[in-house]
Amino acid sequence: MGITFRKETFRDDFTFKNSPEHIRRFPFPFNEDAYMYAVNIEPHVVGPKGSVLENLIDVDEHYVAEMQDRALVLAEDPLRCQSLPHMTLAGWDLLELLMEQQALGYPEHFTLERDGDRWHWINRPLGIDDTFTFGDTSTLPYGPMEYITRQSQGDFCILDQRDGNLWMDAGMVTTQADWSLDFDIGMNFFEWHAPVPLAHEKGIFVRALKFLTNIQQGKPARRLNWTMTINPRLDTSPENYHKWGPDRATVTPENVGDKVHLRVELQSFWRLPRSNGIVFPIRCYLIKMDELVTQPKWARRLHRVIRDLPEELATYKGLTRYRPTLVEWLSKLDDGSATSPGFGPD
Protein backbone atom coordinates (compact mmCIF):
# COMPACT_ATOMS: atom_id res chain seq x y z
CA MET A 1 0.00 0.00 0.00
CA GLY A 2 2.91 2.35 0.58
CA ILE A 3 3.22 5.72 2.24
CA THR A 4 0.60 8.44 1.90
CA PHE A 5 2.68 11.55 1.30
CA ARG A 6 1.39 14.69 2.99
CA LYS A 7 0.89 17.98 1.15
CA GLU A 8 2.43 20.51 3.53
CA THR A 9 4.83 23.41 3.86
CA PHE A 10 7.91 24.23 5.96
CA ARG A 11 7.66 28.00 5.41
CA ASP A 12 5.10 30.81 5.12
CA ASP A 13 1.87 29.15 6.35
CA PHE A 14 3.74 26.21 8.00
CA THR A 15 1.18 23.47 7.44
CA PHE A 16 3.64 20.68 8.43
CA LYS A 17 2.16 18.13 10.87
CA ASN A 18 2.85 14.57 11.97
CA SER A 19 0.15 11.92 11.68
CA PRO A 20 -0.59 9.97 14.92
CA GLU A 21 1.51 7.04 13.64
CA HIS A 22 4.41 9.40 12.95
CA ILE A 23 4.20 10.88 16.44
CA ARG A 24 4.69 7.40 17.92
CA ARG A 25 7.70 6.71 15.66
CA PHE A 26 9.38 10.04 16.41
CA PRO A 27 13.06 9.45 17.35
CA PHE A 28 12.89 10.99 20.81
CA PRO A 29 16.55 11.62 21.69
CA PHE A 30 16.60 11.41 25.50
CA ASN A 31 16.89 8.05 27.26
CA GLU A 32 17.16 9.65 30.69
CA ASP A 33 15.93 12.83 32.40
CA ALA A 34 19.08 14.86 31.69
CA TYR A 35 21.29 15.63 28.72
CA MET A 36 25.01 16.10 28.24
CA TYR A 37 27.29 15.47 25.29
CA ALA A 38 28.55 11.96 24.84
CA VAL A 39 30.06 9.98 21.98
CA ASN A 40 26.69 8.29 21.60
CA ILE A 41 27.60 6.37 18.45
CA GLU A 42 26.21 2.88 17.84
CA PRO A 43 26.02 0.47 14.89
CA HIS A 44 23.41 1.58 12.34
CA VAL A 45 21.45 -1.64 12.14
CA VAL A 46 17.81 -2.19 11.25
CA GLY A 47 15.43 -1.56 14.17
CA PRO A 48 11.82 -2.44 15.01
CA LYS A 49 9.10 -2.36 12.38
CA GLY A 50 7.24 0.92 12.50
CA SER A 51 10.25 2.85 13.85
CA VAL A 52 12.42 5.29 11.91
CA LEU A 53 15.04 2.52 11.94
CA GLU A 54 12.88 0.03 10.06
CA ASN A 55 15.03 0.91 7.04
CA LEU A 56 18.59 2.26 7.17
CA ILE A 57 17.58 5.14 4.90
CA ASP A 58 14.19 6.27 6.17
CA VAL A 59 11.53 7.64 3.84
CA ASP A 60 8.40 8.99 5.53
CA GLU A 61 5.14 10.86 4.92
CA HIS A 62 7.02 14.18 4.61
CA TYR A 63 9.21 13.02 1.70
CA VAL A 64 7.56 14.85 -1.19
CA ALA A 65 7.05 18.10 0.74
CA GLU A 66 10.67 18.07 1.96
CA MET A 67 11.97 17.60 -1.58
CA GLN A 68 9.83 20.52 -2.74
CA ASP A 69 11.22 22.69 0.06
CA ARG A 70 14.79 21.68 -0.89
CA ALA A 71 14.17 22.73 -4.49
CA LEU A 72 12.97 26.15 -3.27
CA VAL A 73 16.08 26.60 -1.09
CA LEU A 74 18.42 25.65 -3.97
CA ALA A 75 16.67 28.00 -6.37
CA GLU A 76 17.23 30.87 -3.91
CA ASP A 77 20.77 29.89 -2.91
CA PRO A 78 22.67 27.39 -5.10
CA LEU A 79 25.67 27.53 -2.71
CA ARG A 80 23.83 25.11 -0.40
CA CYS A 81 25.01 22.30 -2.67
CA GLN A 82 28.76 22.21 -3.33
CA SER A 83 31.30 19.58 -4.24
CA LEU A 84 35.05 20.18 -4.50
CA PRO A 85 36.51 18.87 -7.77
CA HIS A 86 38.03 15.66 -6.34
CA MET A 87 34.67 14.51 -4.87
CA THR A 88 32.77 13.40 -7.98
CA LEU A 89 33.56 9.70 -7.49
CA ALA A 90 32.24 9.91 -3.93
CA GLY A 91 29.09 11.46 -5.39
CA TRP A 92 28.58 8.34 -7.51
CA ASP A 93 29.14 6.19 -4.43
CA LEU A 94 26.40 8.13 -2.66
CA LEU A 95 24.03 7.85 -5.61
CA GLU A 96 24.46 4.08 -5.56
CA LEU A 97 23.91 3.86 -1.80
CA LEU A 98 20.74 5.96 -1.78
CA MET A 99 19.19 4.33 -4.84
CA GLU A 100 19.89 0.86 -3.46
CA GLN A 101 18.58 1.63 0.03
CA GLN A 102 15.44 3.45 -1.12
CA ALA A 103 14.59 0.75 -3.66
CA LEU A 104 15.22 -1.96 -1.05
CA GLY A 105 13.11 -0.36 1.67
CA TYR A 106 10.28 1.04 -0.47
CA PRO A 107 9.89 -1.06 -3.64
CA GLU A 108 6.40 0.32 -4.24
CA HIS A 109 7.88 3.84 -4.56
CA PHE A 110 11.40 3.34 -5.98
CA THR A 111 12.86 0.92 -8.53
CA LEU A 112 16.48 0.50 -9.59
CA GLU A 113 17.37 -1.70 -12.58
CA ARG A 114 20.99 -2.25 -13.57
CA ASP A 115 22.43 -3.62 -16.77
CA GLY A 116 26.18 -3.16 -16.39
CA ASP A 117 26.76 0.61 -16.35
CA ARG A 118 23.29 1.33 -17.77
CA TRP A 119 21.05 2.16 -14.81
CA HIS A 120 17.31 2.77 -14.83
CA TRP A 121 15.92 4.66 -11.86
CA ILE A 122 12.21 5.16 -11.17
CA ASN A 123 11.10 7.49 -8.40
CA ARG A 124 7.30 7.37 -8.41
CA PRO A 125 6.53 9.93 -5.66
CA LEU A 126 8.49 12.61 -7.57
CA GLY A 127 7.52 11.38 -11.06
CA ILE A 128 11.13 10.66 -12.15
CA ASP A 129 12.05 7.93 -14.64
CA ASP A 130 15.67 8.26 -15.84
CA THR A 131 18.14 6.02 -17.61
CA PHE A 132 21.81 6.96 -17.29
CA THR A 133 25.35 5.60 -17.44
CA PHE A 134 26.85 5.05 -14.00
CA GLY A 135 30.07 7.07 -13.77
CA ASP A 136 29.24 9.39 -16.70
CA THR A 137 28.10 12.74 -15.30
CA SER A 138 26.96 13.96 -18.73
CA THR A 139 24.08 11.44 -18.62
CA LEU A 140 22.45 13.07 -15.57
CA PRO A 141 20.78 16.49 -15.29
CA TYR A 142 22.96 17.35 -12.23
CA GLY A 143 26.16 16.01 -10.71
CA PRO A 144 25.57 12.59 -9.08
CA MET A 145 25.47 13.94 -5.51
CA GLU A 146 23.06 16.75 -6.34
CA TYR A 147 20.89 14.47 -8.49
CA ILE A 148 20.28 11.89 -5.78
CA THR A 149 20.13 14.25 -2.82
CA ARG A 150 17.37 16.23 -4.51
CA GLN A 151 15.49 12.93 -4.10
CA SER A 152 16.53 11.96 -0.56
CA GLN A 153 15.38 13.34 2.78
CA GLY A 154 18.02 14.89 5.03
CA ASP A 155 21.22 16.80 4.53
CA PHE A 156 24.29 14.99 3.25
CA CYS A 157 27.94 15.72 3.90
CA ILE A 158 30.59 13.76 2.07
CA LEU A 159 33.88 13.59 3.92
CA ASP A 160 37.20 12.84 2.28
CA GLN A 161 39.59 10.82 4.45
CA ARG A 162 43.27 11.75 4.32
CA ASP A 163 46.10 12.62 6.72
CA GLY A 164 44.24 10.79 9.50
CA ASN A 165 41.44 13.34 9.36
CA LEU A 166 38.07 13.83 7.68
CA TRP A 167 37.53 16.79 5.36
CA MET A 168 34.13 18.32 4.59
CA ASP A 169 34.65 18.42 0.83
CA ALA A 170 31.12 18.05 -0.56
CA GLY A 171 27.57 18.43 0.67
CA MET A 172 23.89 19.10 0.11
CA VAL A 173 22.79 21.16 3.08
CA THR A 174 19.37 22.81 3.05
CA THR A 175 17.84 21.75 6.37
CA GLN A 176 20.72 22.53 8.67
CA ALA A 177 20.66 23.56 12.28
CA ASP A 178 22.55 26.80 11.89
CA TRP A 179 25.85 25.91 10.19
CA SER A 180 27.04 26.98 6.76
CA LEU A 181 28.33 24.48 4.21
CA ASP A 182 29.60 27.36 2.09
CA PHE A 183 31.76 28.55 4.99
CA ASP A 184 32.83 25.15 6.30
CA ILE A 185 33.54 23.34 3.02
CA GLY A 186 37.17 22.22 2.83
CA MET A 187 37.60 22.20 6.63
CA ASN A 188 38.75 19.20 8.64
CA PHE A 189 36.75 17.51 11.39
CA PHE A 190 38.09 19.68 14.22
CA GLU A 191 37.85 22.91 12.28
CA TRP A 192 34.20 22.62 11.28
CA HIS A 193 33.27 21.63 14.85
CA ALA A 194 35.32 24.50 16.29
CA PRO A 195 32.31 26.61 17.39
CA VAL A 196 30.73 23.79 19.46
CA PRO A 197 31.17 24.58 23.19
CA LEU A 198 32.33 22.14 25.91
CA ALA A 199 32.77 19.10 23.67
CA HIS A 200 36.39 19.81 22.64
CA GLU A 201 37.48 19.99 26.29
CA LYS A 202 35.78 16.67 26.97
CA GLY A 203 37.79 15.02 24.18
CA ILE A 204 34.56 14.19 22.35
CA PHE A 205 35.85 15.06 18.89
CA VAL A 206 39.17 13.22 19.22
CA ARG A 207 37.33 10.02 20.12
CA ALA A 208 34.62 10.56 17.52
CA LEU A 209 37.18 11.09 14.76
CA LYS A 210 39.04 7.93 15.74
CA PHE A 211 35.79 6.01 15.53
CA LEU A 212 34.72 7.52 12.22
CA THR A 213 38.02 7.04 10.40
CA ASN A 214 37.77 3.33 11.27
CA ILE A 215 34.27 2.80 9.89
CA GLN A 216 34.19 -0.15 7.52
CA GLN A 217 32.23 -0.69 4.38
CA GLY A 218 28.89 -2.38 5.08
CA LYS A 219 29.03 -1.45 8.78
CA PRO A 220 27.47 2.01 9.11
CA ALA A 221 27.08 3.76 12.47
CA ARG A 222 24.64 6.35 13.81
CA ARG A 223 23.96 8.87 16.56
CA LEU A 224 21.19 11.28 17.49
CA ASN A 225 21.57 15.01 17.96
CA TRP A 226 18.90 17.56 18.79
CA THR A 227 17.98 21.20 19.01
CA MET A 228 14.76 23.22 18.95
CA THR A 229 13.21 25.24 16.16
CA ILE A 230 10.42 27.79 16.22
CA ASN A 231 7.83 26.88 13.59
CA PRO A 232 8.40 23.74 11.50
CA ARG A 233 11.07 25.41 9.41
CA LEU A 234 13.58 23.13 7.70
CA ASP A 235 15.82 25.91 6.41
CA THR A 236 17.27 27.29 9.63
CA SER A 237 20.52 28.20 7.92
CA PRO A 238 22.85 30.94 9.15
CA GLU A 239 22.48 32.41 5.67
CA ASN A 240 18.82 33.17 6.47
CA TYR A 241 19.18 33.73 10.24
CA HIS A 242 18.18 37.38 9.87
CA LYS A 243 14.91 36.13 8.34
CA TRP A 244 14.01 33.32 10.77
CA GLY A 245 15.70 34.67 13.92
CA PRO A 246 12.75 36.95 14.79
CA ASP A 247 10.56 33.82 15.14
CA ARG A 248 12.34 33.14 18.42
CA ALA A 249 10.84 36.30 19.90
CA THR A 250 7.29 35.24 19.03
CA VAL A 251 6.87 32.45 21.61
CA THR A 252 4.13 33.13 24.17
CA PRO A 253 2.52 30.89 26.83
CA GLU A 254 -0.48 30.59 24.49
CA ASN A 255 1.38 29.41 21.38
CA VAL A 256 4.21 27.24 22.83
CA GLY A 257 2.47 24.00 21.90
CA ASP A 258 2.08 25.00 18.28
CA LYS A 259 5.25 26.98 17.62
CA VAL A 260 8.03 25.25 19.54
CA HIS A 261 9.40 22.14 17.83
CA LEU A 262 11.89 19.55 18.96
CA ARG A 263 14.30 19.00 16.08
CA VAL A 264 16.12 15.69 16.07
CA GLU A 265 18.89 14.73 13.71
CA LEU A 266 19.48 11.07 12.98
CA GLN A 267 23.08 11.18 11.83
CA SER A 268 24.52 8.11 10.17
CA PHE A 269 28.01 7.40 8.88
CA TRP A 270 28.80 5.15 5.93
CA ARG A 271 32.07 4.15 4.29
CA LEU A 272 31.89 4.66 0.53
CA PRO A 273 33.34 1.79 -1.52
CA ARG A 274 35.16 3.46 -4.46
CA SER A 275 36.29 6.79 -3.01
CA ASN A 276 36.96 5.55 0.54
CA GLY A 277 35.10 8.66 1.70
CA ILE A 278 32.49 8.77 4.45
CA VAL A 279 28.98 9.97 3.82
CA PHE A 280 27.24 11.56 6.71
CA PRO A 281 23.47 11.86 6.19
CA ILE A 282 21.82 14.21 8.69
CA ARG A 283 18.15 13.31 8.70
CA CYS A 284 15.98 15.92 10.40
CA TYR A 285 12.75 15.09 12.26
CA LEU A 286 10.46 17.81 13.59
CA ILE A 287 7.67 17.53 16.14
CA LYS A 288 5.67 20.32 17.73
CA MET A 289 5.17 20.39 21.50
CA ASP A 290 1.42 19.72 21.20
CA GLU A 291 2.21 16.50 19.33
CA LEU A 292 5.11 15.47 21.55
CA VAL A 293 3.18 15.80 24.81
CA THR A 294 0.54 13.36 23.61
CA GLN A 295 3.12 10.89 25.01
CA PRO A 296 3.14 11.67 28.79
CA LYS A 297 6.58 10.13 29.36
CA TRP A 298 8.14 12.39 26.74
CA ALA A 299 6.44 15.47 28.23
CA ARG A 300 7.81 14.78 31.72
CA ARG A 301 11.28 13.96 30.49
CA LEU A 302 11.58 16.90 28.10
CA HIS A 303 10.57 19.24 30.90
CA ARG A 304 13.43 17.99 33.09
CA VAL A 305 15.98 18.05 30.26
CA ILE A 306 15.23 21.60 29.14
CA ARG A 307 14.93 22.91 32.72
CA ASP A 308 18.33 21.48 33.73
CA LEU A 309 20.27 22.11 30.50
CA PRO A 310 23.66 23.83 31.14
CA GLU A 311 23.55 27.48 30.16
CA GLU A 312 26.29 27.19 27.49
CA LEU A 313 24.33 24.47 25.72
CA ALA A 314 21.10 26.42 25.89
CA THR A 315 22.86 29.42 24.36
CA TYR A 316 24.55 27.35 21.65
CA LYS A 317 21.24 25.75 20.73
CA GLY A 318 19.58 29.18 20.60
CA LEU A 319 16.98 28.47 23.32
CA THR A 320 17.78 31.41 25.61
CA ARG A 321 15.00 33.73 24.58
CA TYR A 322 12.10 31.30 25.01
CA ARG A 323 13.42 28.70 27.45
CA PRO A 324 11.56 30.12 30.53
CA THR A 325 8.24 30.16 28.65
CA LEU A 326 8.78 26.62 27.41
CA VAL A 327 9.84 25.24 30.81
CA GLU A 328 6.83 26.85 32.50
CA TRP A 329 4.49 25.32 29.91
CA LEU A 330 6.09 21.86 30.16
CA SER A 331 6.15 21.96 33.98
CA LYS A 332 2.35 21.71 34.03
CA LEU A 333 2.64 18.34 32.31
CA ASP A 334 5.23 16.98 34.76
CA ASP A 335 3.68 15.44 37.88
CA GLY A 336 7.13 14.48 39.16
CA SER A 337 6.59 10.76 38.71
CA ALA A 338 9.36 8.52 37.43
CA THR A 339 9.98 7.95 33.73
CA SER A 340 10.56 4.49 32.33
CA PRO A 341 14.03 3.63 30.96
CA GLY A 342 14.73 3.96 27.23
CA PHE A 343 13.78 6.39 24.49
CA GLY A 344 10.37 5.13 23.43
CA PRO A 345 6.93 6.23 24.62
CA ASP A 346 5.10 4.12 27.24
Place this chain on the structure above:
Amino acid sequence: MAAKTIISRPIYGTLSPQPGKHHLFIADAEGALAITDMAGKAPSGFFDGAEIVFIPSPESKHIAALEALKPMQLHVAPSFASLLPRLKQTLTNAHMGLRVYLAGTEGLIGQAMQVALEAGIDHTSIETEHRGSLARRMQCVHCKGITENVTTQPATCSHCGLLLLVRDHYSRRLAAFQGVCINAEDRSEIPPIEEAFP
Protein backbone atom coordinates in the same frame (compact mmCIF):
# COMPACT_ATOMS: atom_id res chain seq x y z
CA MET B 1 50.13 38.31 18.57
CA ALA B 2 46.53 37.16 18.32
CA ALA B 3 45.31 34.83 21.07
CA LYS B 4 44.20 31.27 20.32
CA THR B 5 40.49 30.88 20.92
CA ILE B 6 38.86 28.13 18.88
CA ILE B 7 40.30 25.36 16.74
CA SER B 8 39.45 26.74 13.31
CA ARG B 9 41.23 29.99 14.16
CA PRO B 10 44.68 30.08 12.55
CA ILE B 11 47.77 29.86 14.74
CA TYR B 12 50.79 31.81 13.55
CA GLY B 13 54.40 31.11 14.35
CA THR B 14 57.73 32.85 13.92
CA LEU B 15 59.42 32.80 10.53
CA SER B 16 62.45 30.57 10.40
CA PRO B 17 64.75 29.85 7.46
CA GLN B 18 63.81 26.58 5.77
CA PRO B 19 66.19 24.35 3.84
CA GLY B 20 66.04 24.86 0.08
CA LYS B 21 67.23 27.13 -2.69
CA HIS B 22 64.07 29.03 -3.57
CA HIS B 23 62.19 31.19 -1.10
CA LEU B 24 59.15 33.39 -1.64
CA PHE B 25 58.27 35.98 1.01
CA ILE B 26 54.96 37.82 0.99
CA ALA B 27 54.57 40.54 3.60
CA ASP B 28 52.73 43.73 4.36
CA ALA B 29 53.54 46.71 6.63
CA GLU B 30 55.09 45.51 9.92
CA GLY B 31 55.52 42.06 8.39
CA ALA B 32 58.80 43.35 6.93
CA LEU B 33 60.23 43.25 10.45
CA ALA B 34 59.47 39.52 10.70
CA ILE B 35 61.67 39.02 7.62
CA THR B 36 64.52 41.22 8.86
CA ASP B 37 64.39 39.52 12.28
CA MET B 38 64.57 36.13 10.59
CA ALA B 39 67.50 37.23 8.39
CA GLY B 40 69.75 37.17 11.47
CA LYS B 41 69.21 33.40 11.71
CA ALA B 42 69.59 32.69 7.98
CA PRO B 43 72.71 31.09 6.53
CA SER B 44 74.86 33.27 4.29
CA GLY B 45 73.64 33.43 0.71
CA PHE B 46 70.07 32.59 1.83
CA PHE B 47 68.53 35.62 0.11
CA ASP B 48 70.36 34.92 -3.19
CA GLY B 49 67.44 32.65 -4.05
CA ALA B 50 64.72 34.71 -2.39
CA GLU B 51 61.96 36.84 -3.82
CA ILE B 52 60.32 39.30 -1.46
CA VAL B 53 56.93 40.73 -2.34
CA PHE B 54 56.01 43.64 -0.08
CA ILE B 55 52.93 45.78 0.39
CA PRO B 56 54.07 48.75 2.48
CA SER B 57 51.93 50.78 4.87
CA PRO B 58 50.86 54.26 3.67
CA GLU B 59 54.03 55.71 5.25
CA SER B 60 56.14 53.43 3.00
CA LYS B 61 58.25 52.24 5.93
CA HIS B 62 60.71 49.30 5.89
CA ILE B 63 61.41 49.21 2.13
CA ALA B 64 65.08 50.12 2.64
CA ALA B 65 65.46 47.43 5.32
CA LEU B 66 64.27 44.80 2.87
CA GLU B 67 66.53 46.14 0.10
CA ALA B 68 69.45 45.78 2.50
CA LEU B 69 68.87 42.00 2.61
CA LYS B 70 69.86 41.97 -1.11
CA PRO B 71 67.19 39.49 -2.19
CA MET B 72 67.28 38.13 -5.72
CA GLN B 73 64.11 40.15 -6.32
CA LEU B 74 62.19 42.75 -4.31
CA HIS B 75 58.78 43.67 -5.64
CA VAL B 76 56.83 46.46 -3.97
CA ALA B 77 53.07 46.43 -4.63
CA PRO B 78 50.49 49.06 -3.66
CA SER B 79 47.79 46.56 -2.60
CA PHE B 80 47.04 42.85 -2.40
CA ALA B 81 44.57 43.11 -5.28
CA SER B 82 47.25 44.64 -7.52
CA LEU B 83 49.67 41.90 -6.52
CA LEU B 84 47.32 39.01 -7.24
CA PRO B 85 47.97 38.38 -10.99
CA ARG B 86 51.73 38.37 -10.45
CA LEU B 87 51.48 36.14 -7.40
CA LYS B 88 49.33 33.58 -9.21
CA GLN B 89 51.85 33.49 -12.07
CA THR B 90 54.79 33.08 -9.68
CA LEU B 91 53.13 30.18 -7.87
CA THR B 92 51.95 28.50 -11.06
CA ASN B 93 55.51 28.53 -12.44
CA ALA B 94 57.16 27.64 -9.14
CA HIS B 95 59.39 24.59 -8.98
CA MET B 96 58.99 21.81 -6.48
CA GLY B 97 60.72 22.80 -3.28
CA LEU B 98 59.77 26.48 -3.27
CA ARG B 99 59.44 27.68 0.33
CA VAL B 100 56.67 30.16 1.12
CA TYR B 101 56.80 32.64 4.02
CA LEU B 102 53.91 34.96 4.93
CA ALA B 103 54.21 37.82 7.39
CA GLY B 104 52.05 40.75 8.43
CA THR B 105 48.34 41.26 9.01
CA GLU B 106 45.91 38.35 9.22
CA GLY B 107 44.18 39.58 6.06
CA LEU B 108 47.46 39.43 4.11
CA ILE B 109 48.45 36.03 5.49
CA GLY B 110 44.99 34.61 4.82
CA GLN B 111 44.68 35.86 1.27
CA ALA B 112 48.22 34.85 0.29
CA MET B 113 47.58 31.43 1.89
CA GLN B 114 44.41 31.13 -0.19
CA VAL B 115 46.36 31.70 -3.43
CA ALA B 116 49.07 29.26 -2.32
CA LEU B 117 46.47 26.58 -1.48
CA GLU B 118 44.88 27.01 -4.90
CA ALA B 119 48.34 26.45 -6.40
CA GLY B 120 48.51 23.13 -4.56
CA ILE B 121 50.87 24.08 -1.72
CA ASP B 122 49.98 22.40 1.58
CA HIS B 123 49.11 24.93 4.28
CA THR B 124 51.17 23.16 6.92
CA SER B 125 54.33 23.70 4.85
CA ILE B 126 53.89 27.49 4.82
CA GLU B 127 55.72 29.61 7.39
CA THR B 128 53.60 32.39 8.88
CA GLU B 129 54.14 35.19 11.36
CA HIS B 130 51.55 37.71 12.47
CA ARG B 131 52.74 41.30 12.83
CA GLY B 132 50.92 44.59 13.03
CA SER B 133 47.20 45.22 13.05
CA LEU B 134 44.71 42.65 14.41
CA ALA B 135 42.16 43.80 11.81
CA ARG B 136 40.08 40.94 10.39
CA ARG B 137 38.83 40.03 6.98
CA MET B 138 35.19 39.01 7.44
CA GLN B 139 32.66 37.22 5.27
CA CYS B 140 29.02 38.07 5.86
CA VAL B 141 27.27 34.68 6.07
CA HIS B 142 24.06 36.31 4.82
CA CYS B 143 25.06 38.19 1.65
CA LYS B 144 28.52 36.50 1.24
CA GLY B 145 30.26 39.87 0.80
CA ILE B 146 33.77 40.29 2.23
CA THR B 147 34.50 43.29 4.45
CA GLU B 148 38.21 44.10 4.78
CA ASN B 149 40.01 45.51 7.82
CA VAL B 150 37.32 44.96 10.41
CA THR B 151 38.46 46.39 13.74
CA THR B 152 35.21 46.53 15.73
CA GLN B 153 32.94 44.03 17.46
CA PRO B 154 30.21 43.94 16.23
CA ALA B 155 30.90 45.25 12.71
CA THR B 156 28.68 46.46 9.90
CA CYS B 157 28.73 44.48 6.64
CA SER B 158 30.00 46.87 3.95
CA HIS B 159 27.70 45.18 1.41
CA CYS B 160 24.28 44.49 2.97
CA GLY B 161 24.56 46.71 6.05
CA LEU B 162 23.59 44.08 8.66
CA LEU B 163 25.27 44.41 12.05
CA LEU B 164 27.44 41.31 12.40
CA LEU B 165 29.05 39.41 15.28
CA VAL B 166 32.62 38.73 14.12
CA ARG B 167 33.18 35.13 15.11
CA ASP B 168 36.52 33.38 15.66
CA HIS B 169 35.36 30.70 13.20
CA TYR B 170 37.73 30.98 10.23
CA SER B 171 37.78 29.55 6.71
CA ARG B 172 41.15 29.15 4.99
CA ARG B 173 39.34 28.62 1.69
CA LEU B 174 37.65 32.03 1.97
CA ALA B 175 40.53 33.60 3.94
CA ALA B 176 37.92 35.13 6.21
CA PHE B 177 36.30 35.08 9.62
CA GLN B 178 32.56 34.51 9.74
CA GLY B 179 30.20 37.38 10.43
CA VAL B 180 26.66 36.52 11.65
CA CYS B 181 23.84 38.99 12.31
CA ILE B 182 24.10 39.91 16.00
CA ASN B 183 20.56 41.18 16.47
CA ALA B 184 18.64 38.91 14.09
CA GLU B 185 16.09 37.95 16.72
CA ASP B 186 15.26 41.55 17.60
CA ARG B 187 16.66 44.21 15.29
CA SER B 188 15.93 46.94 17.83
CA GLU B 189 18.69 45.58 20.10
CA ILE B 190 21.84 47.52 19.24
CA PRO B 191 24.78 46.27 21.29
CA PRO B 192 27.67 48.68 21.95
CA ILE B 193 30.32 48.69 19.23
CA GLU B 194 33.81 48.25 20.64
CA GLU B 195 37.27 48.46 19.11
CA ALA B 196 38.15 44.75 19.38
CA PHE B 197 40.80 44.18 16.68
CA PRO B 198 43.05 47.29 16.65
